[in-house]
Amino acid sequence: MTILSNSTPVTPQKPWKVSKKQQLPNLFLIAAAVVASFVIVAATPMKGKLAYLLLFFVIGTTFQLALSWYKRGRAAAADTVAGAVMMAGAFIVFLPVASLLITTIVKGSKGFRPHIFNHTMAATSYSDPLTSGGLIHAIIGTLFLIVIATAISLPLSILTALYLTEIKGKASGFIQFLVQAMSGVPSVVAGIFIYAAILLTTNLRGSTFIGALPLAILMIPTVTRTAQEVLNLVPNELREAGLALGATQWKTVATIVVPAARNGLITAVILGVARIAGETAPLLFTLGTSDKINWNPFSGGQNALPYYIWSGLRDGTEGGINRAWTGILVLLILVLSLFVSARIFGSRKVK
Amino acid sequence: MMSTVNSNNEENNGEDMSITTPSTSSLSSVAANHASQRQPGNAPLGSGLEARGIHAWFGKHHALENVSLDFAAGTVTALIGPSGCGKSTFIRTLNRMHEFIPSAAMAGEVLLDGKDIYEAGTDVTKIRLQIGMVFQKPNPFPSMTIGQNVLSGLKLAQIKSPKNNDDLLEECLTRAGLWTEVKDRLDAHAGGLSGGQQQRLCIARSLAVNPKVLLMDEPCSALDPGSTLRIEDTIGQLAQTMTIIIVTHNMQQAARVSDYTAFFLSDGGPGQMIEVGPTNEMFSRPKDQRTENYVSGRFG
Ligand SMILES: Nc1ncnc2c1ncn2[C@@H]1O[C@H](COP(=O)(O)OP(=O)(O)O)[C@@H](O)[C@H]1O
Numbered sequence: 127m128t129i130l131s132n133s134t135p136v137t138p139q140k141p142w143k144v145s146k147k148q149q150l151p152n153l154f155l156i157a158a159a160v161v162a163s164f165v166i167v168a169a170t171p172m173k174g175k176l177a178y179l180l181l182f183f184v185i186g187t188t189f190q191l192a193l194s195w196y197k198r199g200r201a202a203a204a205d206t207v208a209g210a211v212m213m214a215g216a217f218i219v220f221l222p223v224a225s226l227l228i229t230t231i232v233k234g235s236k237g238f239r240p241h242i243f244n245h246t247m248a249a250t251s252y253s254d255p256l257t258s259g260g261l262i263h264a265i266i267g268t269l270f271l272i273v274i275a276t277a278i279s280l281p282l283s284i285l286t287a288l289y290l291t292e293i294k295g296k297a298s299g300f301i302q303f304l305v306q307a308m309s310g311v312p313s314v315v316a317g318i319f320i321y322a323a324i325l326l327t328t329n330l331r332g333s334t335f336i337g338a339l340p341l342a343i344l345m346i347p348t349v350t351r352t353a354q355e356v357l358n359l360v361p362n363e364l365r366e367a368g369l370a371l372g373a374t375q376w377k378t379v380a381t382i383v384v385p386a387a388r389n390g391l392i393t394a395v396i397l398g399v400a401r402i403a404g405e406t407a408p409l410l411f412t413l414g415t416s417d418k419i420n421w422n423p424f425s426g427g428q429n430a431l432p433y434y435i436w437s438g439l440r441d442g443t444e445g446g447i448n449r450a451w452t453g454i455l456v457l458l459i460l461v462l463s464l465f466v467s468a469r470i471f472g473s474r475k476v477k
Numbered sequence: 478m479m480s481t482v483n484s485n486n487e488e489n490n491g492e493d494m495s496i497t498t499p500s501t502s503s504l505s506s507v508a509a510n511h512a513s514q515r516q517p518g519n520a521p522l523g524s525g526l527e528a529r530g531i532h533a534w535f536g537k538h539h540a541l542e543n544v545s546l547d548f549a550a551g552t553v554t555a556l557i558g559p560s561g562c563g564k565s566t567f568i569r570t571l572n573r574m575h576e577f578i579p580s581a582a583m584a585g586e587v588l589l590d591g592k593d594i595y596e597a598g599t600d601v602t603k604i605r606l607q608i609g610m611v612f613q614k615p616n617p618f619p620s621m622t623i624g625q626n627v628l629s630g631l632k633l634a635q636i637k638s639p640k641n642n643d644d645l646l647e648e649c650l651t652r653a654g655l656w657t658e659v660k661d662r663l664d665a666h667a668g669g670l671s672g673g674q675q676q677r678l679c680i681a682r683s684l685a686v687n688p689k690v691l692l693m694d695e696p697c698s699a700l701d702p703g704s705t706l707r708i709e710d711t712i713g714q715l716a717q718t719m720t721i722i723i724v725t726h727n728m729q730q731a732a733r734v735s736d737y738t739a740f741f742l743s744d745g746g747p748g749q750m751i752e753v754g755p756t757n758e759m760f761s762r763p764k765d766q767r768t769e770n771y772v773s774g775r776f777g
């Protein structure tokens with residue numbers, strides 16, 4: 127009959143979050159599963175890390191299942207099992223990725239020193255001590271390649287995707303087929319194609335620009351197909367709303383559809399760059415080579431991080447292999463920072 | 478009678494009103510007629526729901542402040558108020574849908590059969606099974622037929638109904654007022670139904686799991702007047718076995734279907750419940766000036 131007059135301020139709570147106290151039985155079960163798997167490994171002929179993991183997973187899941195069945199019935203138990211299977215799947219995927227990252231960081235950090243960012247290999251050979259030389263020329267080369275390949279393929283891909291989703295012209299079926307087929311082209315074939323079509327028939331020599339061409343070929347199908355998917359997600363009502371305001375189709379697409387799909391299109395570009403950033407094979411025929419910085423993308427050989435890694439490995443000496451690992455680490459960092467900055471600068475602020 | 482409606486008083490009020498209230502406006506007369514239809518002798522089935530001191534936040538944004546409402550078993554309560562005053566937010570705290578929004582937080586208690594549904598260790602799926610929800614936009618499952626849609630709750634919640642499926646199907650569709658229209662095409666896909674039929678199908682779907690409380694968030698706002706009337710009929714029928722809480726922007730609808738009306742308002746700050754009372758009183762002689770302004774159409 128009265129309004130609850132709370133003089134003390136009420137604080138926001140999240141009662142649906144599992145509290146520490148509720149997690150206690152779970153923690154206990156996990157501990158029990160760890161102990162049980164150790165006991166079983168010790169008592170039976172099973173050996174190795176994998177045995178621990180497998181046993182821990184099986185026993186842990188069984189315990190959880192029993193607990194949820196006891197507490198909340200059969201449906202909840204099925205829920206637990208499904209959750210455990212998904213966890214296992216995620217873990218199986220996560221394991222090699224984590225191992226790869228850790229290996230790269232451990233091995234790559236040996237040669238990861240400040241001076242690699244302002245030295246080239248012009249006066250150093252791969253087998254020299256890690257205190258000399260660097261890979262700034264390869265970083266610059268890779269950035270050049272990514273920029274040029276993106277500059278060529280992005281407009282082509284977006285326009286193709288727009289043709290397929292917005293215009294839906296007569297040639298759509300055929301173009302869709304071509305894009306599909308292109309996405310199956312092995313990278314080395316793209317390299318040989320440019321080599322045969324340009325370097326063998328003209329007197330041009332390998333350069334950054336020529337090296338970017340096969341990369342653009344590889345990028346186009348990835349970006350096109352992703353862009354197509356995200357454009358298809360834009361609700362038709364938006365297009366109709368634009369058209370109903372008297373806009374032409376082109377205006378509607380340019381000012382409404384593409385901005386609405388903006389975040390997805392950025393993802394498309396990111397996936398495209400991810401596709402090409404580590405490509406080595408097509409560069410072997412088309413890039414020429416260089417041990418120092420080459421600022422001219424149209425003449426003279428160039429280097430690139432994958433190419434640098436490949437050279438280091440082929441050198442085979444301890445120094446070469448260490449340099450290759452450092453190259454891998456730098457490539458990872460470079461690609462990651464490109465993606466992060468694409469997300470930060472590309473995604474518009476909500477509100 | 479301030480913010481809490483006592484369930485013991487409710488039927489007496491209803492009776493008094495139907496006899497003594499002189500109807501001054503058309504709204505209050507509709508409400509009075511409606512209240513007179515509810516038989517005081519019929520002990521309502523279902524369970525009551527009680528919200529105590531509910532606050533809701535989205536991140537730092539305090540969307541709802543200290544709302545306490547008692548929904549007695551077998552009554553229909555309409556929540557009215559201008560857009561953005563927190564009606565949807567409030568109704569979503571009642572069946573724990575609020576927590577699906579990542580930034581969401583809340584305070585207060587919601588008692589179903591006297592037990593707080595937010596209590597640690599509560600099986601939230603069981604709560605939502607007992608407190609059903611009908612959404613603003615009809616949302617039948619597109620991949621299922623009409624019949625499968627009605628029975629989908631049993632499958633999703635992995636429960637068995639004591640009745641056999643055909644009987645349950647007919648019963649739910651009849652109670653939702655859709656049976657005669659679809660009985661010959663139960664195997665057709667739900668997408669082929671009109672908006673009003675789809676919404677009644679969604680009501681039938683929530684009835685199949687036999688909820689004690691049914692929450693409806695503007696269930697008629699996308700429908701034509703004919704479908705709206707059908708659904709209002711349906712609500713009247715359902716109230717005999719369950720507790721219904723309905724958000725509506727349509728004042729006539731509130732007057733027609735509800736026993737109680739609660740008025741929500743946000744004056745720029747968090748939304749608050751300004752006043753609650755028997756529907757005909759709310760429309761004929763509200764206690765708060767703001768309620769009066771709103772129900773007489775002077776703002777909002
Ligand atoms: N998902 C959300 N995230 C952030 N704020 C929200 C969200 N949903 C609602 N709000 C805010 O909460 C307030 C109440 O909204 P709502 O409950 O939808 O109002 P009503 O249903 O009465 O029109 C509004 O100020 C709205 O902006």
Ligand SMILES: [Mg+2]
Nearest residue numbers: 564565566694
């Ligand atoms: Mg709303």
